[in-house]
Amino acid sequence: MKGRGCWETASVRSFCSSGCLNKFKKDDSGDDEESSTSPADKSELQHTLKNLSLKLDDLSTCNDLIAKHGAALQRSLNELDSLKIPSESGEKLKVVNERATLFRITSNAMINACRDFLELAEIHSRKWQRALQYEQEQRVHLEETIEQLAKQHNSLERAFRSGPGWPANPSKSFSEGSFLTPKGEDSEEDEDTEYFDAMEDSTSFITVITETNEDRKDEGGNSTCGTVDWTTADNVSEVLDGASLVPRGSYKVKRRARIPDKPNYSLNLWSIMKNCIGRELSRIPMPVNFNEPLSMLQRLTEDLEYHHLLDKAVHCSSSVEQMCLVAAFSVSSYSTTVHRIAKPFNPMLGETFELDRLEDMGLRSLCEQVSHHPPSAAHYAFSKHGWSLWQEITIASKFRGKYISIMPLGAIHLEFQASGNHYVWRKSTSTVHNIIVGKLWIDQSGDIEIVNHKTNDRCQVKFVPYSYFSKEAARKVTGVVSDSQGKAHYVLSGSWDEQMECSKIVQSSPSSPSSDGKQKTVYQTLPAKLLWRKYPLPENAENMYYFSELALTLNEPESGVAPTDSRLRPDQRLMEEGRWDQANTEKQRLEEKQRLSRRRRLEICAPGRSCGTEEAEKESDGYVPLWFEKRLDPLTRETAYVYKGGYWESKEKQDWHMCPNIF
Missing domain, CATH: 2.40.160.120 (Porin)
Structure with a gap:
C-alpha cells in the first residue's frame, strides 16, 4: 500500500505540474495575446472556447485527485497511530502526523481555492462567450451596414448627376475624388483609421x-x-x-494660366483595384482616368x-x-x-x-x-x-x-x-x-x-x-x-x-x-x-x-x-x-515599347546566368542613365544617383544625339 500510495502521489504531482497547470498557464497567456485581436471568424471563436473548457476540465480532475489522495493519506496515518509501536517510533510518528495535518490544511485551502476558481471561471466563461458572440454579431451587422451605405452612396451619386443643375464638368463628385476638408466638413474615417504614437524616447x-x-x-x-x-x-x-512675404513679380516670359478643363469621365476605382490589394502600385496597369x-x-x-x-x-x-x-x-x-x-x-x-x-x-x-x-x-x-x-x-x-x-x-x-x-x-x-x-x-x-x-x-x-x-x-x-x-x-x-x-x-x-x-x-x-x-x-x-x-x-x-x-x-x-480614349491607347503603346526595350537588354545576360528573378533582371538590365551616375553618399553611406553634368551644355549646343527614343 505504501508503494502504491507513493506512485499515485508522484503521478498526481507529475500530472498537475507538467499537465493541467502548465497547460492552463500556457493557454491563459495565449488567450491574453489574442484578447487584443478578436477571433477572425466563428470557427476560431468556437475553437478557443473549446480549449478553455478542456483546460477547466483538467483543473477539475486535478482537484478531485488531490482530494482523493489526501483522504487516503489521512486514513493511512490514522491506521499507523492505532498500532502498538515503540516510544521512539511514536515520537517520529507524531512528527509525521503534525506534518500531515499541515499538509491536510494546505491541501484543503488549495482545494477550496480551486473550487472557487472553477466556479468563477465557469461563470465568467459564459459571460465572455456571450460578449464575444455579441461582438461578432455587431461586426457582421457593421459589414452589412457599410455595404448598404456603399450601394446608397452610388445611387445618390447617380441621382445627383442626373438631377437639374448638375454642371457639365463636375469637380467635386465622389467618383472624381474631391478632397474632404476636415475643417469644413466631417471626416468619413472608418474602422481603418490609423493611429501613430509618438516615439517613446522623444522629448515632450x-x-x-x-x-x-x-x-x-x-x-x-x-x-x-x-x-x-x-x-x-x-x-x-x-x-x-x-x-x-516675397513678391511674386511679373515674369519676362509670359506663362500660361490655364489648361483645358478636366472631362467628366465616370469610372469606378474599386472595380479596377479590388483584385490588386497588396500589390505594388507602380505594377498595376492603370488607365489615364x-x-x-x-x-x-x-x-x-x-x-x-x-x-x-x-x-x-x-x-x-x-x-x-x-x-x-x-x-x-x-x-x-x-x-x-x-x-x-x-x-x-x-x-x-x-x-x-x-x-x-x-x-x-x-x-x-x-x-x-x-x-x-x-x-x-x-x-x-x-x-x-x-x-x-x-x-x-x-x-x-x-x-x-x-x-x-x-x-x-x-x-x-x-x-x-x-x-x-x-x-x-x-x-x-x-x-x-x-x-x-x-x-x-x-x-x-x-x-x-x-x-x-x-x-x-x-x-x-x-x-x-x-x-x-x-x-x-x-x-x-x-x-x-x-x-x-x-x-x-x-x-x-x-x-x-x-x-x-x-x-x-x-x-x-x-x-x-x-x-x-x-x-x-x-x-x-x-x-x-x-x-x-x-x-x-x-x-x-x-x-x-x-x-x-x-x-x-x-x-x-x-x-x-x-x-x-x-x-x-x-x-x-x-x-x-x-482626349482620354486616345491617351489610353497611346499609353498602352508606350508601355509595350518600354517592355520590348527591356527584353532586348535582358538578352545580353551572361551565358549560364538565370535572368528569371527580379534581382537578376535588375543586375543584368544594363541600363545606364544619361545625366546621373551612382555614387556613395559620404553622409548617409548609401549609394544614390548624382548629377554628373553635361545636360545644360548639350541644350546650349542643341546636341541630343545620345538621347534614347522612348516616345
Whole structure:
C-alpha cells in the first residue's frame, strides 16, 4: 500500500505540474495575446472556447485527485497511530502526523481555492462567450451596414448627376475624388483609421503663452506637446520676419494660366483595384482616368515652388535661423498635394524633365527616371542665389483595400555654397483614404529629422495624422530646432497645407511629472513669426486638377528641351487636351515599347546566368542613365544617383544625339 500510495502521489504531482497547470498557464497567456485581436471568424471563436473548457476540465480532475489522495493519506496515518509501536517510533510518528495535518490544511485551502476558481471561471466563461458572440454579431451587422451605405452612396451619386443643375464638368463628385476638408466638413474615417504614437524616447514640451486668450496645442519633433502660451519679447531676426512675404513679380516670359478643363469621365476605382490589394502600385496597369496630366518628374519639380524660402535662408547669419527656413521649405512641398489625389504618370525609363527658369525663379532643375522597377527618379537643382538641392527618390506604394500608402524612399540634400551648411532629410508617408466608400482625401504622417551636417543642428518635424476621434487640428505640423548641444532654440507650428510659423525660445524648464510619469519641457517663447504661407490656387483650379500656378506651366510646350522631356510625352499631352480614349491607347503603346526595350537588354545576360528573378533582371538590365551616375553618399553611406553634368551644355549646343527614343 505504501508503494502504491507513493506512485499515485508522484503521478498526481507529475500530472498537475507538467499537465493541467502548465497547460492552463500556457493557454491563459495565449488567450491574453489574442484578447487584443478578436477571433477572425466563428470557427476560431468556437475553437478557443473549446480549449478553455478542456483546460477547466483538467483543473477539475486535478482537484478531485488531490482530494482523493489526501483522504487516503489521512486514513493511512490514522491506521499507523492505532498500532502498538515503540516510544521512539511514536515520537517520529507524531512528527509525521503534525506534518500531515499541515499538509491536510494546505491541501484543503488549495482545494477550496480551486473550487472557487472553477466556479468563477465557469461563470465568467459564459459571460465572455456571450460578449464575444455579441461582438461578432455587431461586426457582421457593421459589414452589412457599410455595404448598404456603399450601394446608397452610388445611387445618390447617380441621382445627383442626373438631377437639374448638375454642371457639365463636375469637380467635386465622389467618383472624381474631391478632397474632404476636415475643417469644413466631417471626416468619413472608418474602422481603418490609423493611429501613430509618438516615439517613446522623444522629448515632450509645453510652450507657455501669456498674450492671447486662445489656447493652442502644439507638438514638437517626435513628441507629444501640451498647451502653448506665448510671452511678449523682442522680435525675431529680420531674416525670419516676413520671410514668406516675397513678391511674386511679373515674369519676362509670359506663362500660361490655364489648361483645358478636366472631362467628366465616370469610372469606378474599386472595380479596377479590388483584385490588386497588396500589390505594388507602380505594377498595376492603370488607365489615364486616374492620372493627372503631369509626370512624377514634374511633381518632383513642384517641390521647388517655394524656392524663395531657400533664397531667404542664404542670408541667414545664424544656422538655427536658417534651419527654420529649411524646415518650412521641407513642409511647403506637401501643400500641393492637399487636393491632388490623382496619380501622376509613371515616367518612362530615361524620361527627363527640365525647368529652366533662371530669369524669373533664379534656378535650373533637371530630373531623370533612372530606374523603372522600382520606380526611381534623380533630381538636381541649383540657384543663382547660392544653393543647390539634389535627391534620388524611389516610390514604394501599396494598395491596402481602403487606402493607398505612398512611401518615398531616399535622402534629400540641400547645400548653401557661402556657408557650407549641408542639410539632409527624408520625406514623410502619404496616404490616400476612402478608396471604397466616401470622398477620397490625402493625409501626411510620420516624423522627419533635418540635420545640418556641418554644425550638427537638428530639427525634429512631426506630421500629425488626422483622425476623426482626435482633438488635433487637421494636417497639423510641429517641430523643434536644436543646436549641436541639444539646446532648443525655436518651436515650429502650423499645417502642411496652409502655413508655418516659428517662435524663438527664451527660457526652458522641466515641468512636474504627469499622471503617466512622463516629464515635459516648458518653453517660454517670443511671439510667433510667419515663415511660409501657401499661395492661393488659380481661378477655376477645381476644373484643372487643382493645379497651382507653377503646376499649370510645367507641361507647357517649350522649344529646345531634350527629346526625352515629359512635355513631349504623347499620352500625357492627349490627356491634358481632354482626349482620354486616345491617351489610353497611346499609353498602352508606350508601355509595350518600354517592355520590348527591356527584353532586348535582358538578352545580353551572361551565358549560364538565370535572368528569371527580379534581382537578376535588375543586375543584368544594363541600363545606364544619361545625366546621373551612382555614387556613395559620404553622409548617409548609401549609394544614390548624382548629377554628373553635361545636360545644360548639350541644350546650349542643341546636341541630343545620345538621347534614347522612348516616345
